[in-house]
Amino acid sequence: MSRRLADVFVDARAENRAALIGYLPAGFPTADDCVALINAMVAAGVDVIEVGLPYSDPLMDGPVIQAAVERALLAGTTTDVVLDTVRRVTEAGAVAVVMSYWNPIEQYGVEEFAAGLAQAGGVGVITPDLTPEEAGPWIAATDRHGIDRIFLVAPSSTEERIATVASVTSGFVYAASTMGVTGARTTVSSGAGDLVARSRPLTQLPIAVGLGVSTGEQAAQVAQYADGVIVGSAFIRRVLDAPDADAAIEAVSGLAREMAAGVRA
Amino acid sequence: MAVMQEHEVVAGHYGPYGGRFVPEALTAALDQLDREFRSAIADPVFMARLHELERTYTGRPNPLTPARRFAEHCGGATVYLKREDLNHTGSHKINNVLGQALLAERMGKTRLIAETGAGQHGVATATAAALLGLECVVYMGEEDTRRQALNVARMKLLGAEVVPVTTGSMTLKDAINEAMRDWVSSVDQTHYVLGTVTGPAPFPEVVRTFHQVIGREARAQILEAEGRLPDAVVACVGGGSNAMGLFSGFIDDASVQLRGYEAGGSGVETGKHAARFAAGSPGVLHGARTYVMQDQWGQTVPSHSISAGLDYPGVGPEHAWLHDTGRATYAPINDDEAMEAFRVLCRTEGIIPAIETAHALAGAMRLGRELGPDAIIIVNLSGRGDKDVATAARWFGIDLGGAAGSALEIEMAEGR
Ligand SMILES: Cc1ncc(COP(=O)(O)O)c(C=O)c1O
Numbered sequence: 001m002s003r004r005l006a007d008v009f010v011d012a013r014a015e016n017r018a019a020l021i022g023y024l025p026a027g028f029p030t031a032d033d034c035v036a037l038i039n040a041m042v043a044a045g046v047d048v049i050e051v052g053l054p055y056s057d058p059l060m061d062g063p064v065i066q067a068a069v070e071r072a073l074l075a076g077t078t079t080d081v082v083l084d085t086v087r088r089v090t091e092a093g094a095v096a097v098v099m100s101y102w103n104p105i106e107q108y109g110v111e112e113f114a115a116g117l118a119q120a121g122g123v124g125v126i127t128p129d130l131t132p133e134e135a136g137p138w139i140a141a142t143d144r145h146g147i148d149r150i151f152l153v154a155p156s157s158t159e160e161r162i163a164t165v166a167s168v169t170s171g172f173v174y175a176a177s178t179m180g181v182t183g184a185r186t187t188v189s190s191g192a193g194d195l196v197a198r199s200r201p202l203t204q205l206p207i208a209v210g211l212g213v214s215t216g217e218q219a220a221q222v223a224q225y226a227d228g229v230i231v232g233s234a235f236i237r238r239v240l241d242a243p244d245a246d247a248a249i250e251a252v253s254g255l256a257r258e259m260a261a262g263v264r265a
Numbered sequence: 266m267a268v269m270q271e272h273e274v275v276a277g278h279y280g281p282y283g284g285r286f287v288p289e290a291l292t293a294a295l296d297q298l299d300r301e302f303r304s305a306i307a308d309p310v311f312m313a314r315l316h317e318l319e320r321t322y323t324g325r326p327n328p329l330t331p332a333r334r335f336a337e338h339c340g341g342a343t344v345y346l347k348r349e350d351l352n353h354t355g356s357h358k359i360n361n362v363l364g365q366a367l368l369a370e371r372m373g374k375t376r377l378i379a380e381t382g383a384g385q386h387g388v389a390t391a392t393a394a395a396l397l398g399l400e401c402v403v404y405m406g407e408e409d410t411r412r413q414a415l416n417v418a419r420m421k422l423l424g425a426e427v428v429p430v431t432t433g434s435m436t437l438k439d440a441i442n443e444a445m446r447d448w449v450s451s452v453d454q455t456h457y458v459l460g461t462v463t464g465p466a467p468f469p470e471v472v473r474t475f476h477q478v479i480g481r482e483a484r485a486q487i488l489e490a491e492g493r494l495p496d497a498v499v500a501c502v503g504g505g506s507n508a509m510g511l512f513s514g515f516i517d518d519a520s521v522q523l524r525g526y527e528a529g530g531s532g533v534e535t536g537k538h539a540a541r542f543a544a545g546s547p548g549v550l551h552g553a554r555t556y557v558m559q560d561q562w563g564q565t566v567p568s569h570s571i572s573a574g575l576d577y578p579g580v581g582p583e584h585a586w587l588h589d590t591g592r593a594t595y596a597p598i599n600d601d602e603a604m605e606a607f608r609v610l611c612r613t614e615g616i617i618p619a620i621e622t623a624h625a626l627a628g629a630m631r632l633g634r635e636l637g638p639d640a641i642i643i644v645n646l647s648g649r650g651d652k653d654v655a656t657a658a659r660w661f662g663i664d665l666g667g668a669a670g671s672a673l674e675i676e677m678a679e680g681r
Contacts, residue, residue: 103550129286156289156293158293179450
């Protein structure tokens with residue numbers, strides 16, 4: 001039985017640090033290489049893996065993630081491949097959640113997806129374009145299968161909205177640091193700190209910050225006020241820039257170590 | 266009979282369709298749009314300003330033209346054309362854009378962004394931006410910038426920035442993705458002028474509301490001309506805005522058939538089409554649940570049509586509900602059938618239609634034969650065909666001599 005998200009955050013807090021969450025789309029650059037990269041990320045100190053479900057219309061993603069998921073889709077990555085990726089990395093010891101736009105889950109079958117993920121050892125799902133208003137069947141299915149549901153809050157969210165989102169969320173609240181799409185930024189928006197501060201009184205759940213974190217220094221900065229630091233595009237950038245699979249593993253491990261040091265700084 | 270109005274049970278939903286599937290960052294902006302839209306349409310000052318622009322700028326009301334010679338090709342039925350092509354900028358798109366541009370101004374936003382397929386919506390948005398002194402950026406699939414080059418030039422002349430989109434299928438669907446990404450990042454100053462009755466709530470309702478003038482005018486005009494309601498009203502359906510505008514005037518009249526025609530491309534059986542109802546299934550795309558062209562995993566399947574404005578794998582959620590309830594019926598029209606109707610209208614009425622519109626005309630030719638000579642049919646002539654001259658010339662093998670010819674040939678050579 002995998003550790004749950006709650007356990008990860010409790011352990012991190014006990015060590016007086018933030019948890020490190022790393023994203024990689026399944027099937028990128030290939031199904032096998034993705035598993036190898038994720039295992040390397042875990043070995044280098046990433047606490048939770050977000051396995052991306054590649055989707056044809058990723059409208060919350062910037063150019064780096066778009067390029068990666070396009071490659072994964074061309075390579076034939078299906079939802080079954082995503083679940084298989086989760087199974088392989090959790091068997092190797094990772095704590096894994098899936099990040100997916102809504103339509104692929106709905107087409108797979110809300111119940112079937114929650115069941116399949118639980119069976120594969122996955123512990124949660126991040127749904128960036130599912131709003132609490134549309135989530136009725138999803139809430140029921142994830143409850144039935146013991147899957148954490150991670151919804152997002154944004155700098156534009158009102159307090160009332162944060163409370164609504166938090167009330168249907170479990171595992172952790174995903175705080176989007178900026179108004180924008182995914183992608184590395186030179187600085188992490190100051191809006192992130194404000195958003196976390198506004199969210200604190202409205203939820204007991206851990207709060208993790210994502211969008212734009214690309215260096216250990218930024219991770220350290222975010223770790224001062226957030227319970228988790230989410231890194232995506234920066235890992236993908238390392239893979240895209242690497243000349244071969246071994247170099248990609250080395251580059252990704254290096255970044256993971258830098259980030260892991262950051263969340264402990 | 267008024268039952269069709271009751272389908273909007275939960276706000277922003279049409280039966281199981283519609284809703285909001287968007288990043289949380291857009292929730293506040295959509296809430297603001299919803300609030301401002303409702304207060305604006307209840308505000309006599311706002312509505313007076315919109316109606317004034319419709320009259321003095323767009324050129325409304327536009328006529329309902331009897332198409333006697335075209336009607337001979339429609340089984341002898343009586344056919345009228347609702348002349349949205351005579352609007353300023355050349356299509357129905359301006360109706361929605363003026364409404365939304367005034368809303369943007371009301372919300373204190375200084376920048377308009379839009380997606381465009383055929384370029385008509387982009388041109389209309391660039392036009393409204395120029396008129397109101399707003400900044401304007403239009404996203405357009407690179408494939409579409411080639412086949413609708415004339416409209417790219419028009420947008421640039423009007424002062425808009427045109428951003429070619431090179432991701433995915435490089436058509437309307439990808440232009441919407443890019444516009445959404447821009448909007449998430451710039452929502453404080455920017456209003457996204459969505460060009461059709463798709464997207465997250467309240468967009469389908471907002472866009473439909475500003476196009477209702479089409480159906481209102483057509484209904485009064487046909488009663489005036491014929492002393493009775495038509496048997497059918499006909500429109501092409503891309504996202505479905507010109508169709509919703511016309512249908513809305515007759516939706517409560519149970520005797521009036523609502524007929525929508527989507528793009529059959531090379532034929533539904535070839536897989537190269539944009540026939541969401543004939544070959545799609547319910548799913549979520551661009552913020553709403555509706556009929557979508559998708560594979561078994563929920564990945565969007567690229568659409569194909571000779572008409573850039575119908576080349577879209579989704580459709581407005583209200584159409585999805587009208588389809589399921591049977592209040593409206595939808596059928597695909599292939600490229601060749603549309604181009605034949607295009608030719609017939611040119612030769613019989615002296616009107617060059619947009620290729621999008623030609624799908625509705627082909628539908629009327631089929632439907633007229635089905636309903637017979639006693640029937641009265643209104644076709645929404647959603648736009649004029651200037652933008653399509655190069656595509657049509659190539660289709661019909663017209664030899665383009667002279668300077669105009671070489672400009673068109675360059676445009677054609679750059680096309681597919
Ligand atoms: C002339 C014309 N008709 C129809 C359409 C299709 O859009 P809708 O279905 O929203 O009316 C377009 C879109 O570009 C258009 O330019």
